[in-house]
Each structure stands twice: as C-alpha cells, then as structure tokens.
Amino acid sequence: MIGAVPTVAQLGWGVDRWSLVLIVGTLIVYFGIAILMHVTDTDDFYVAGRTIPASVNGMSVAADWMSAASFISMSGLVATLGFDGTIYLMGWTGGYVVLALLIAPYLRKYGKYTIPDFIGDRYYSNTARGVAAVATLFVSLTYIAGQMRGVGIVMSRFLGLPITQGILVALAIVAAIGVLGGMKAITWTQAVQYVVLIIAFLIVTVAISLNLTGNPFPQGALITSQISERLAQLQTDVQMGRYFMPFTEYSQLNVFAIALTLMIGTAGLPHVIMRFYTVPSASEARLSAGYALFFIALLYLSVPVLAIFAKFNLISTLHGESVATAQQIPWVSRWMETGLLTITDSNGDGIIQMSQGLTASASEVFVDPDIIVLSTPEVAGLAPIVIGLVAAGGMAAALSTADGLLIAMSSAVSHDIYYKIFRPEATQRERLIVARVVILIAAVVAAYLGINPPGFVGEVVAIAFGLAAASLFPPILLGIFDQRMNKEGAIAGLVVGLSFTLVLVALMRANVVLGLEEPFLELFLGVNALGVGLYGAILNFAVALTVSRFTPAPPTAIQEMVQEVRLPRGSRTVATDEPVQADGGEPPVE
C-alpha cells in the first residue's frame, strides 16, 4: 500500500524505515516489561500490589488518560473550534482537581480493588455493585473502540498495514501485556508509554515553533511572534470566523455545561480512578493526582499552541497554491492516499481556495482533524526520525489507554460480577484465570468494534463522560461526604440520572443512534448532547438526597466505614482481599 516499495529501496533511512523501527522497537519494550512482571496473585493483578510510587502512578494515570484522542485528535479539534476548544482543554484537566480533592485519597483509604467494590460495599447492596459494574463495562467498551481508530490510522499511514491487520497486531500485544502481568505490568508499561508519547509530542511542538518563529519555547513564541495575528488575519481571509473569539461554535451556556460535564465525568471514569488503588497510601494518592495532572498538563498546555501553529502552517501552505504544485508536495500526496486529506478544484481555476473551515464542504481542501498532529512534522519539514517518533507516540497513547480499559473491564467482570455476586467461594487461582480470560474476550470485542466501528462511536466516546458524570460520580462523592446517604437514595439517584441522560442523548442523537432523518431534540434547556450529563448529575444528586432523607439511615457499621474512610491513618496496611462478611466467603489464600 502507501508506497512502501520505493522508500525501502532507498539507501538513507526514510520515514517508513524510522516508523517501522520505532514502532516495532517500542512494542518489543512494552512486551518485555510484561514478561518481567508476571504476576501470580489478585493483589498484584488488580492493584499492582499497592506498591507504585506516586510519581510513577502519575505517569501511568497520564498515559491511561491521554488516549489516541488526546494525542492524535485533540489538536485538530482545538484548531477547528478555536476558542471554544477550551471545553476539552479545561474540561479534561479541571476534572483532576475534583478527583484529587473529593475522591482519590478516600478511595485509596477504602483500599479494595474496583469502583463497583466501593459502591457495592458503601451501599451494602449487590444491586448497586452490579449497576456500577455494568456502567463500567459500558463506558470502557465505547472508549476502547475509539482507541482502535487511532491505532488504525497510525498503522495504515506509517506502516502501510491494512487497518484490520494493524488493529489485530496492536490488540494482541495489549492483551498479552494485560494477561501476563495484570495491573502491575500495565502500570509500568504505561509509565514508559507516557515517556514515549510526551517526548514525541513536545518535540513536534518545539520543532514547529522553532521552524515558524525561531523561538523553541512555544508559549513564548506565541507572544513574541506575529503568528497569532497572522492566523487571525488568514482566518478572516478564508472566512473561517475569528479564532480567538469565544462562543463562535457553541453558545456560552453550552461551553459552560460541556466543560463542567467533562470535569465531573473525569472524576467518575472507572479506568482512571481505579489507578489510585495502586499507590501505597492515601497521602500518596493526593500527591499522585498532582503528578498525574502535571504530566497531563505538559501535553495539554502544548495542544493549543500546536493547534495555532499547525493551522497557520496548513492554511498558509495550501491556500492560494496551484493544485498541481500542491499535489506534488510529498506529505500531501501521502495523506491523500489515506483519504484523510482531499483537494477538489471545484471552480476549475487550478488554484486552491480554502474557505469556511478545514472540514467544510465549501472549501476546496478537506482536512480530517485527526491528521493535524500526525502531519505537522512533515508539513514543517522535520527529519524522518521525528515523524517516526510521532507515529510511535500515537501508538503509545492508544495502547496505554486500551490496556487501562481492558483491566477495568476485566476487574468489573471477574471481581465484581463473577466473584462478588455469583461465586463468592471462588479461589484466588480461579479468579485469576477468569480475569485473564475476560481480558482476552474484551480484546476480541474491542477488535470487532475497531474493525466494524458503529457509526456513532465518536459521539459515544464524548458522551461517555456525560454518562459517567450522571451515574457513577454522584454516588461515589455522596458515599464519602454524606454519611447519611443510604442504599435507597444512591440507587434511585443513579438510576434516574443514568436513564435521564441516556434518554436525552438518544433523543438528541436519534439521527445516528436510531437512523432517523432528524434528531427529536436539538438542545435541552440550551445544552447539547455533550453537556446534558451535567443536568443528569444534578438530577442524580437531587433525587439521591431527597430519597435518602425519607428512608432509613444506613446501618451503623456503614456509617463507621464512612468515618474511617475520611481518615488517612492506617491506609498503608494493605487491605485484605476478603471483605468482612457473614456470608461465608473463604479466607484469603496464602
């Protein structure tokens, strides 16, 4: 495919060779870590033995969190949205403050294995546990399908593999890491993957900054150079709207609601919060959240600058260029082969006119936002090794998130549903086998979703945050901060918040979900499908608080558990696998 034959024949190391070497090289390193980390008990498998230093967990959280969407798509999205791109920048970082101050240290003190664990124990109910486990599965599955698209793009563009084979190879590696080493191997590979992806991203940002302005510090270059003014002028020339003006894409209310939904949704995402079980203590959990956001911020602070530089570079390279010349530019022709960049000379004058937007049909150039980061090194004329490194970085981002999601799904099924609900007498050995088998099954389902993506996967990934905000976040928060919250209130709130959000999203996305011509509803109280999770969360809180006040207080033992969870003392003592239960769960093995 994609011209592999001529480049391999070249003497110098071109983009293809570097990409192949760097991608395969990093994959071998990840796999090597998994083999070194072979684990044999559930503590290691689910929570890495609770021995991960705060800083390393911070890197793992960052890699877990920053998916192919963050690495590959977000700069393109922000470049398209301009100011309003802040919904992703602010929304996906502000959530860590919520997580660090309201959830992480207390969950670590509680010290079990999964998020449904906490909800099931705190609300003394296997119904609550089951609902939470199902919510975990739903969020994680939709998420992982999105990762596979990123892997597909990298594999097809940089290795020339058909997308199907690319996805199968990548998932086989991800699943092998999870099956062999569980959370322990995943944590350490994620830390390495973080290093790979952040180096790749920063090199690109610094290089394009240096290239365009002569200043290697991107934020500084933005202030001292004229790029921002020139981009604003270019945008006006090609009728794209004003880049630095707020609320050109979404209303103010919508931007507010979406940003807040993404923030609280972040604090309710199972695959992220469960990582805080892996640190040695409650105070390390707080610190670890700080490290995580610091590592994430390195990328998120670069994204808006890269978006500005890349968009300026792209428009100024292509706008007004003759079509024939543009098609001769190597990166243009290569991306055209993938179908993610198209040039159509609609008015037949032989000159490219861009207008209205990178993705608008009125423009003679269509650029898929997903290729902004991946194409930038080539657009800026950087060395082949940098381009290969970016490919490896994109892979690292997609694989690390996929791994975190696989372990989240595996623990929800093997620990919460299989062991805690259906077979409390299962031995540790048996549970480990189930956990490993579930990882394989989840990987197969993810491969299927990646190869046959449902039409609405892109939507659902963003909407997953709304669902997490409206379902899991309120019962976790109330479970810690409202001692009086009981089973009845929490379950009622969870069910109402989740179904309200699901119904509204379905109504607003009826065109994609149900295949109708038009959605039933455009906005609800001024907010679109991305932000409606905020209303769902408010409803969840309101219902939970009301119902709980008219139903019996939780048992004394549960109220004492809440008080104990609030105190960091004793969190270094590893909690045992077996809960204190009267239903005859067998004592810990070993």
Next chain:
Amino acid sequence: MTDGRPDGGTSDDGELSLDDPRLEEYWRRNVRLILGLFAVWFGVSLLAGILLAGPLTEIQLGNIPVAFWFAQQGSIIVFVVLIFVYAWRMNALDREFGVED
C-alpha cells in the same frame, strides 16, 4: 514527625476513636480547605474563561485576548498548583490531628 501536634494526639496508635469530637474538627477543616480551593478552581476556569469571556476578550495580552489565556493556558496551570497545595496542606493537617498514614 512529632512536632506541632496538640496534646492528646500523640500516644499509641488508634487512640482517636471514631466518636472523638476532634475528628469532626479535622473533617470540618478539610472541607473548608476543599471549598477554598474550589473557589479558586471555579474562578480561573469557568468564571474567567467562560462566564466573563466576553469582557475579558476586550483586554489583550501578547496579541491574544486575556480570556483566551485563561481558557487555554492559565486555568490548566492553576489546576496543577491547586492539587499540590491540597496535598501539602492536608499532610500538615493529618499530622496536626495525628491521623497521618
């Protein structure tokens, strides 16, 4: 670390029982710290970057509107600082009440 601990907090482990009123005080101070930090969190992000984005777009800083700086750079930097401040203040509070891990 035994310094700065008020009397009564320093003997054998587990001497602060769950019904000790000092634990209520510990929790109240934790909640107060959280509320203060969230006020800053709200101020730099949703307030300065979204609710006040109109007026703050009129003011330019380095050729770019102030609202844009808050929305896409400043808020994120402050978020990082807030978490480290919380971790640092809470460690001190834990020690003061003898409930550190």
